Amino acid sequence: MDLRKHLGLLTLLLVAVFAFYGRPADACSCMPSHPQTHFAQADYVVQLRVLRKSDTIEPGRTTYKVHIKRTYKATSEARRMLRDGRLSTPQDDAMCGINLDLGKVYIVAGRMPTLNICSYYKEYTRMTITERHGFSGGYAKATNCTVTPCFGERCFKGRNYADTCKWSPFGKCETNYSACMPHKVQTVNGVISRCRWRRTQLYRKCMSNP
Secondary structure (H helix, E strand, O other): OOOHHHHHHHHHHHHHHHHOOOOOHOOOOOOOOOHHHHHHOEEEEEEEEEEEEOOOOOOOOEEEEEEEEEEEEEEEHHHHHOOOEEEEEEEEEHOOOOOOOOOOOEEEEEEEOOOOOOOEEEHHHHOOOHHHHHHHHHHHHHHOOOEOOOOOOOHOOOOOOOOEEEOOOOHHHHHHHHEEEEEEEOOOOOEEEEEEEEEEEEHHHHHHHO
């Protein structure tokens, strides 16, 4: 077998190794999502206080003992899980695990069976009033509205749909102080419902102080 064949085999082997192991961060990349999207896609949305933390209950996982203060949304399966007051996450940060601080109160929007960095988890005191209102009931009133990530001017100039609000993941004001809500619109064919951004006064203040 000549040198070129040896080099070819070595290249294929290296590609296979990198494909198998990869960089840990690559496996943890998530599509950016508006808080409203997290609410819509979650199996459960709760306000909780972190009581204890254990790395020995489940192999390879960190288990948090939590007190559920309020449940905003939960499937039947999620309710059964939440009765135990335990939430788990991969023990290793490289495997998309998260860290919650003991004693602090969080809003968590998660999907079964475990929490990871693609879940929504935010300390309650760090949330904006708009986020708090959204998770406590505002987002539930907009189940027919979808927040769609949009990148670049061409995207925003494209076609708008009645059930969609375009959102830039880089727009912190839109993220923190807006919600995509249904509005009644009068047309020649009668009244129809269209989704559009409902922006608070804090949004305008945010935009004036970039």
